[in-house]
Amino acid sequence: MSFQLRREEILDGDSLKAMLDESPARAAQAILIAAREGVLDAQALLGQILLDGQGIEQDQPLAVRWFEIAAQGGHLMARNMLGRCHEHGWGCSADASVAAGHYRLAAEKGLDWAMYNYANLLATGRGVAEDQAQALGCYRRAAELGHAKSMNLLGRYLEEGRFCPRDPAAAVEWYKRSAEGGDFRGQFSLGAVLVEQGRIEDGLVWLRQAMLNGNQRFLQISARRLLNAPQPLLQLLGEDYLKHEREMFG
Structure with a gap:
């Protein structure tokens, strides 16, 4: 029997993550439904499970597309994950300069993971000019956020x-x-x-x-x-x- 959700039963991001830990395949279907209904957390989460092949067939190019959709809606972790995909060539061509742009946008909005990833590029001069002072500042801000x-x-x-x-x-x-x-x-x-x-x-x-x-x-x-x-x-x-x-x- 296929798993189905009615519109009124669509779950939020935290609930979907909890379901993912318990039943990846069942959660993947719920995540897909919620993502199609415009739930930002679900769109970002769909990108992640497509990237990892968790509960769903792995499809990295499609993962990038869902990260793009969520990022355009303002989801900061999805923006950060776009950076990761472009940095490592997951589902797209590797391009550290494009990755740096995504990290910087999310970092400027206050995401600690993006600060860390952007700092790593600044510290090594990948995709951006090496700038140790700016890298240190990013690490410090992220550290202060925990x-x-x-x-x-x-x-x-x-x-x-x-x-x-x-x-x-x-x-x-x-x-x-x-x-x-x-x-x-x-x-x-x-x-x-x-x-x-x-x-x-x-x-x-x-x-x-x-x-x-x-x-x-x-x-x-x-x-x-x-x-x-x-x-x-x-x-x-x-x-x-x-x-x-x-x-x-x-």
Whole structure:
């Protein structure tokens, strides 16, 4: 039996997301109906599930189209996702300059994720002229809005004194907030700083947490760093990182 919704039963974005966690295929049909009825959150969510192939056949070009529709209606995350698609070539030609334009528009409207993504392009000179000072400003604004990944990067600028006065104490505080916010790079940064301060056991707790949460590239790079550390405990942890990477990603 096919799943159907009457017009009066169309759900809002939060309800659709909750349904997606429980039953992706059923939710996909509800999302499609709501998107066609003009629900902005549903249009953006339809773009996401088409991009990922979650509960529906993957169709990245169609995902881009739905992100465009939602973005034209003022949906900031859809605008940010348009940037992601253009940055990585998902369903469209890769073009960092187009991506930067979408990120900038959403960032100017106050979206933390767009600030972070735009800052990444500014920091690396992809699609825009490299501008470390502006990148730092974007990371700072996103961090102040609670964006955990930006908190870690802001901490790095402060720790190294890059394009700002060096402030190790503030860096540790941002690393702590990032780590507690669930960012695995922030967890690694905090753990590394605590180890340097002589708080080995406290540092190892966060380094192990980062290992459990990290992606494959992070695990590989961090393992090399740990294996080259002077402390035997960190070298052993580096071996654990490599073991965990093999178990998780083959």
